[in-house]
Amino acid sequence: MKKQLVAVLAISLLATGSAFANKKATDTTPEEDLKVYRDYFMKKFPGVPLNEFQNGVYAIDKVSRDSWEAIEEFPPYEPMIEEGEEMWNKPFANGKTYSSCFPDGPAQRKNYPRWDAKRKMVVTLPMMVNECREKNGEKPLKWAKGPITRILSYMAYESRGQKTHVVIPKGDADALAAYNDGKSFYFARRGQLNFSCASCHVESAGQHIRTDILSPALGQTTGWPVYRSKWGELGTLHRRFKGCNKQVRAKPFKPQHRQYRNLEYFLTHMSNGIEYNGPSARK
């Protein structure tokens, strides 16, 4: 009975939007959040199966879906997957390869983002790639675009079909605090234009902002790295975070900053159960 009440309350707060931000992030648990968010979007877009949300705006808009499907027949990111595979196989100067850090092979997507209890921080796949390089005496790659998106494309491609499975370890107060930090960030208004992430991707999902249709938050983390026509190249998830911060005239963080890692932890958890399908193409 009490559980039900909590859920109803949370839904009504979500429905009325940013009031959710007035509520403390600590008032609901990650499990409750998962159910509330998922129900909210499934109800908002009836007939769209859960896994379909991996396709962002193309899951909910027929017209843009048609041109996207045509693009995906000859995907612009295909050569980058091959370049990534070469990177994976090419030995570092010390003779080792990436597999010395990922003995299970390149299909690593399902393991990240992950709470690292020893380091008391969220670790992400791009971070692990660069730590692997540094451990082997190589320079780290730039975070947002370029070569890092090649290796990530290959790893994402090899991971296609794996299900999102982000764990907030029970009883670990620091892990929960990192999740809640990401959640607070998501619902807080910021920038001169005064938007929260949720203003656009929860409350206004499916609506037009000028000619752009706003994608639902659910499923937004599965398809990375993304080839955007606007970028004319591949970019990482944190590159997108920066872009969405900048367009509301807020000061963006650096990719892999703690704030963005916590945001990724929160946002990816929301998509638990949805399959990874990167790399992908977007407008």
Add this chain to the structure above:
Amino acid sequence: MRSSAIITTAAACVITLAGTFGGMSMATAGASSSVDFGKKTAFNRKKGNCLACHAIAGGVSPGDIGPPLVAMKARFPDRNKLRAQIWDATANNPNSRMIPFGRHKVLSEKEIDAVVDFLYTL
């Protein structure tokens, strides 16, 4: 140079008067230049960018996050109320997704007055 200064002063007078008397007829030269300036401000992507969210007559490919802006005089007989919606929509509705154009200084006071003049022509 001199004549444009006069027009600006005249426009400012009309705005003050309009502010006092609400949505009265503003068919004077000064007001219509303010209407033009308001329309430019409303449509400019770097300024009001109102079309991001509202359908407005004369504007192309609008968004649909907010309601179409039509019949403004009938729906907002009180000029102050209309101005307040633009200055800070969150004062009236804390959950509003509309940008607080005045409170966050996205638009100047003069620009907001002109946008209101323009809205009253819709």
